[in-house]
Amino acid sequence: MDTTSKELVRQGSDGGKKRGLINSPLVEWAMRYNFILIFLLAVGIATSLSSDFLTFGNIANLFQQAAAVGIVAIGMTFVILTANIDLSVGSLSAFAGIIVALLLQGGMSGWLAAPLALGVGLVAGAAMGAISVYGKVPSFIITLAGLVSLRGATFLLSDGSPIGGLPSGFSSIGSAMVPIMPGSDLLFPVMGIIFLVIAVIAGLVLRYTVFGEYVLATGGNIEAARLSGVPVRAISIAVFAISGLLAALGGVLLTSRLHIGQPTSAQGLELDAIAAVVLGGTSLFGGRGGMLGTTVAVMLLQVLRNIFNLVGLGSFYQMTITGVIIVLAILLNRLIDHYAGRT
Amino acid sequence: MNDYVLDVSHVSKRFPPNVIALVDASLQVRPGEVHCLLGANGAGKSTLLKIVAGAHRPDTGTMQIDGKPVDLRSPQDASAAGIAMIYQELDLIPQMTVEENLLLGHTPRRFGIISRGRRRTLAAAALKRIGATFPMTARVETLSIANQQLAAIARALTGAAKVVVMDEPSAALNETELEKVFEVIREISAAGVSVLYVSHRLNEIREIGDRVTVLRAGKTVETFDVAAVDERTLVSAVVGESHELLERGEHAPPREAFALRVKRLDGPAGLEIRDLEVRQGEVVGLAGLNGAGRTTLLKALFGVQPSTGEIELFGEPYRPKHAMDAIRRGVGLVPENRKTEGLVLDAPIYRNATLAHIRRYRWLSHRRMKTLTHPVLKQLQTKFGSLTQPVRQLSGGNQQKIVLAKWVIDGAKLLLLDEPSRGLDIGAKADLYRLARGLAEQGAAVLVASSELEELYANCNRIWVIHEGKNVVCFDPAVTPSLDIQQATIIGRRA
Numbered sequence: 001m002d003t004t005s006k007e008l009v010r011q012g013s014d015g016g017k018k019r020g021l022i023n024s025p026l027v028e029w030a031m032r033y034n035f036i037l038i039f040l041l042a043v044g045i046a047t048s049l050s051s052d053f054l055t056f057g058n059i060a061n062l063f064q065q066a067a068a069v070g071i072v073a074i075g076m077t078f079v080i081l082t083a084n085i086d087l088s089v090g091s092l093s094a095f096a097g098i099i100v101a102l103l104l105q106g107g108m109s110g111w112l113a114a115p116l117a118l119g120v121g122l123v124a125g126a127a128m129g130a131i132s133v134y135g136k137v138p139s140f141i142i143t144l145a146g147l148v149s150l151r152g153a154t155f156l157l158s159d160g161s162p163i164g165g166l167p168s169g170f171s172s173i174g175s176a177m178v179p180i181m182p183g184s185d186l187l188f189p190v191m192g193i194i195f196l197v198i199a200v201i202a203g204l205v206l207r208y209t210v211f212g213e214y215v216l217a218t219g220g221n222i223e224a225a226r227l228s229g230v231p232v233r234a235i236s237i238a239v240f241a242i243s244g245l246l247a248a249l250g251g252v253l254l255t256s257r258l259h260i261g262q263p264t265s266a267q268g269l270e271l272d273a274i275a276a277v278v279l280g281g282t283s284l285f286g287g288r289g290g291m292l293g294t295t296v297a298v299m300l301l302q303v304l305r306n307i308f309n310l311v312g313l314g315s316f317y318q319m320t321i322t323g324v325i326i327v328l329a330i331l332l333n334r335l336i337d338h339y340a341g342r343t
Numbered sequence: 344m345n346d347y348v349l350d351v352s353h354v355s356k357r358f359p360p361n362v363i364a365l366v367d368a369s370l371q372v373r374p375g376e377v378h379c380l381l382g383a384n385g386a387g388k389s390t391l392l393k394i395v396a397g398a399h400r401p402d403t404g405t406m407q408i409d410g411k412p413v414d415l416r417s418p419q420d421a422s423a424a425g426i427a428m429i430y431q432e433l434d435l436i437p438q439m440t441v442e443e444n445l446l447l448g449h450t451p452r453r454f455g456i457i458s459r460g461r462r463r464t465l466a467a468a469a470l471k472r473i474g475a476t477f478p479m480t481a482r483v484e485t486l487s488i489a490n491q492q493l494a495a496i497a498r499a500l501t502g503a504a505k506v507v508v509m510d511e512p513s514a515a516l517n518e519t520e521l522e523k524v525f526e527v528i529r530e531i532s533a534a535g536v537s538v539l540y541v542s543h544r545l546n547e548i549r550e551i552g553d554r555v556t557v558l559r560a561g562k563t564v565e566t567f568d569v570a571a572v573d574e575r576t577l578v579s580a581v582v583g584e585s586h587e588l589l590e591r592g593e594h595a596p597p598r599e600a601f602a603l604r605v606k607r608l609d610g611p612a613g614l615e616i617r618d619l620e621v622r623q624g625e626v627v628g629l630a631g632l633n634g635a636g637r638t639t640l641l642k643a644l645f646g647v648q649p650s651t652g653e654i655e656l657f658g659e660p661y662r663p664k665h666a667m668d669a670i671r672r673g674v675g676l677v678p679e680n681r682k683t684e685g686l687v688l689d690a691p692i693y694r695n696a697t698l699a700h701i702r703r704y705r706w707l708s709h710r711r712m713k714t715l716t717h718p719v720l721k722q723l724q725t726k727f728g729s730l731t732q733p734v735r736q737l738s739g740g741n742q743q744k745i746v747l748a749k750w751v752i753d754g755a756k757l758l759l760l761d762e763p764s765r766g767l768d769i770g771a772k773a774d775l776y777r778l779a780r781g782l783a784e785q786g787a788a789v790l791v792a793s794s795e796l797e798e799l800y801a802n803c804n805r806i807w808v809i810h811e812g813k814n815v816v817c818f819d820p821a822v823t824p825s826l827d828i829q830q831a832t833i834i835g836r837r838a
Contacts, residue, residue, distance in 0.1 A: 207709075210701050217698055220687035227647065227684055228698040228749060229670040288689055 031336045039300045049310045056186050063192030066302040068250040070195040073273040074202045075246030077294045078239040082219040083286025084139040086243045088146030090269035093251030095150045096121045100252045101163040101261025110170040118248045125244015129237035154263045163261035174257025203291035219286025279329050347371045348537050349506050354404030364390040366561035372537050379548045380541045382558035384794045396428035397421030427499030428508045437484035442466040445498045469497040473527045489520030508539045582829040597625035602757050602788030610643040610650035613812035621788045628799030629792040631809035637792035641759045645669045645676040675750025679761040685746040688735040700753045719748045740771025760791040776802040810835035
C-alpha cells in the first residue's frame with residue numbers, strides 16, 4: 001500500500017467519526033450491510049428450528065430453488081439502479097421458456113435453441129428500454145405492457161398448453177448436480193452455480209467497469225451524468241437489455257428443470273425479483289445499491305420460505321408475512337439512511 | 344374615495360440566517376393606473392411582489408388596501424382582499440379548459456354540484472372584458488403563451504380583483520403577443536382595475552406605465568411619473584451613483600492564441616451571439632439580467648442546447664451536438680445548479696470528481712480514481728473528511744470545488760462557469776475565483792456568467808454584456824466604471 005492510499009484510509013475513519021451516531025467502523029459496516037445480519041438471524045432461527053436446516057443437502061436445495069429468481073433479480077438490480085423498473089421479466093421468462101421448448105421440440109439442437117431464446121430476451125428488453133427512452137414513457141408503463149403482451153404471446157405460441165417431449169440432454173441441465181470439488185460426494189446444483197457466477201460477474205461489472213459506474217451515475221442524477229458526458233440513453237437501454245437477457249436465461253433454465261415449456265410459469269416472478277432487490281438495500285430512486293445485497297436477499301427470502309415450511313405455516317401465511325418483512329426491511333433502510341445523513 | 348388602492352409602506356424582510364431581501368420598501372398604487380416596478384437583479388422585486396400577494400409576511404411595515412390596514416397571511420387572503428397575482432410560470436392547469444380554469448377555486452356550485460350554466464356566464468363575461476379571441480372550451484395547453492397570459496388576466500378579473508400583479512410577463516412573449524397583452528392591460532386599467540407591472544425593460548415601462556417605482560438593494564429609491572422622467576434619471580436610480588472603479592486584482596495578460604472564437608451562434612430563445620472570443624489564459628465575464636441568455640449561450644457551447652453557427656475551438660471548427668462532443672474537445676461546464684445538474688449527491692467524492700474522466704478507460708481502478716482526485720482537491724483547497732464520503736455532506740463551496748475538480752482532472756482547456764458562486768459565502772466565492780484565475784494562468788480559457796458584477800469586475804480580463812440574447816458591448820473593467828456596465832445590462836447598449 002503506498003502512502004497516499006494509507007492516508008486515504010486514515011482519513012476515511014476520521015470522516016466517520018464526525019457523523020455522530022455512526023462512530024465506529026464496525027457499526028458503520030453493520031449498518032451498511034444490515035441485510036447480511038438479517039440473513040444470519042434468519043439462518044440462526046432456521047437452525048434452531050430444525051437440525052436438518054444447516055445440512056449441505058438442504059443448502060444445495062435452497063440454491064436450486066432460488067436460482068431462477070436470483071438470476072432475474074440480478075438483471076432487475078441493474079434496472080432499478082438507473083431508477084427504472086422492469087415488470088416484464090416474469091412474462092419474458094415464460095416467453096423464452098416456451099420458445100426454447102418449441103425449438104427443441106422441432107428438432108433444433110439445444111446449443112442453438114438456448115442462445116436463440118436468450119437473444120429474444122435481449123432484444124425484447126432492449127426494445128422496451130428504447131421505447132421508454134426515446135418515447136419518453138415511464139418504464140413502469142412500457143414494461144407493464146410487456147408483462148401483458150408477452151404473456152399473451154406465450155399462450156399464443158404454446159396454444160395454452162405445456163410443451164413436452166424435450167430431449168433429455170437439455171432437461172438434465174436444470175436438475176443437474178455436480179460435486180463441489182473433484183472427488184467430493186457433496187453435490188451442488190448447476191443452476192445454483194450459474195446464479196452465483198452471474199451474481200459475481202454482475203458485482204464486478206458494477207464496481208470495476210466504466211459501464212457500472214455510468215449505471216450508478218445515471219440513476220444517481222441523470223442530468224449531472226449527462227452533463228458529465230455519460231451516454232445516459234445508451235446506458236438506460238443497456239440495463240433493460242441485460243434484464244431481458246437474464247429473464248430469458250431464467251426462463252430457459254426453468255424449462256429445463258421442469259422438463260416442459262410451461263406457459264403459466266414464472267407468474268409474479270417480477271414481484272419476487274423486485275422484492276429481493278429492494279430488500280437487498282438497492283434504492284428504488286436509483287444510484288445506490290448492489291449485487292451482494294440482491295444475492296443475499298434472494299437467499300434470505302428462500303430461507304424464510306424454508307422456515308415457514310419447517311414450522312408448518314401454509315403459503316397464505318407465507319405471502320402475508322413476507323410482505324410485512326419487506327416493509328420492515330425498507331423502513332429499517334430508511335432509518336439507516338437518515339442517520340447516515342443521506343436523506 | 345381613497346388616494347391609493349394599494350399602499351405598502353416601509354416593509355422589510357429578512358430570510359434567516361443572513362439574507363436581507365428588503366430593507367425599507369414602499370409602494371403606492373393609484374386606482375386604475377399601470378404602476379411599474381423596476382430594479383436590478385436582487386433588488387428585492389420578487390420579495391416585494393410575494394409580500395403583496397400574501398406569499399410572504401413582512402418583518403416590519405404595513406400594508407393598506409383601499410385605506411384599510413390588512414395583514415395577509417396567505418395567497419387566499421390576498422385574493423380575497425382583491426389582489427390577483429399572475430406569476431411568470433402561469434399557474435393555470437394546462438389539461439383543463441379555459442372556462443374551468445377561470446373559476447377554479449371559486450367554482451359556482453349548489454350542494455357541491457357545479458352550476459355549469461352560471462360558470463359559463465361568469466367565464467364568458469370575464470373573457471369579454473379582455474376581448475379574448477379564443478373559445479372558453481379550449482384546453483389551456485392548446486393556447487399560445489400570449490393567450491394563456493390573457494386567460495390568466497381574465498381569471499384575475501373573475502375574482503373581482505382591484506390590483507392585478509404581473510411578474511415579468513414579457514419574458515416569454517414576442518412583440519406582437521406582447522402588444523396584445525398591453526392592449527388588455529390598457530382596457531382593464533381604463534375600467535378602473537390597477538395593474539402592478541414588473542419588468543426590467545425600459546421601453547416597455549415607457550409604453551405601458553403611468554408611474555414607476557424603482558427599487559435598489561431592498562429600498563425604494565423613488566417613484567416617477569413615466570411621462571416626466573428621462574432614461575438617464577431612471578437608469579441611475581436603478582444602478583445607484585457609484586462611479587468609482589471597483590476593486591480588481593492584477594491579472595496576467597492573456598496569451599495570443601484563441602481558445603474560442605464564436606463568429607456566429609444562433610440558438611433557442613432568440614440567442615444571437617456574434618464575434619465573441621476568448622483567448623487562452625483569459626477570463627471573460629458574461630454580465631446581463633436574468634433571462635438575458637447567458638445560460639443558454641453556455642449550454643449551447645457545451646452542446647446541450649441546440650444551436651447553429653460558426654465556431655472555432657483551438658483553431659478547429661467546432662459544432663457540438665452532445666455534451667460528449669464538447670468534453671472530448673476539452674470543454675467543461677460548471678452548471679448553474681450544482682445540486683440538480685452538477686453532482687450525484689449520494690455518490691462518493693472521488694466518483695463524482697472522476698465521472699467525466701473515466702470515459703478514457705474501460706476498467707475502473709478505484710485506487711487510481713482516488714489518487715487522481717486527491718492532489719486536485721488539495722490544489723483546490725477542498726475541505727473534506729474522506730474521499731469516499733457522499734458529496735451531499737460537504738458545504739456548498741466545497742461541493743462546487745468538486746464540480747470544478749471534475750474538469751481539472753479531465754484536463755479541460757476551456758471552462759464554462761454558470762453562476763459558479765451562487766449560494767456560496769464570501770470566502771468560498773473568493774476561493775473559487777482565485778482557482779479560476781489560477782487555471783487561466785496555467786493556460787486554460789474561462790468564460791464565466793454571473794449576476795454579481797463585482798465578481799466579474801474583480802476577476803475578468805474583459806466583460807461582455809448579454810442583452811436579450813445578443814452580446815451587445817464588451818468592456819475592459821480596468822478602465823470602465825461599473826455604472827457603465829450596469830447601465831448596458833439594462834438598456835442593451837453603451838450609455
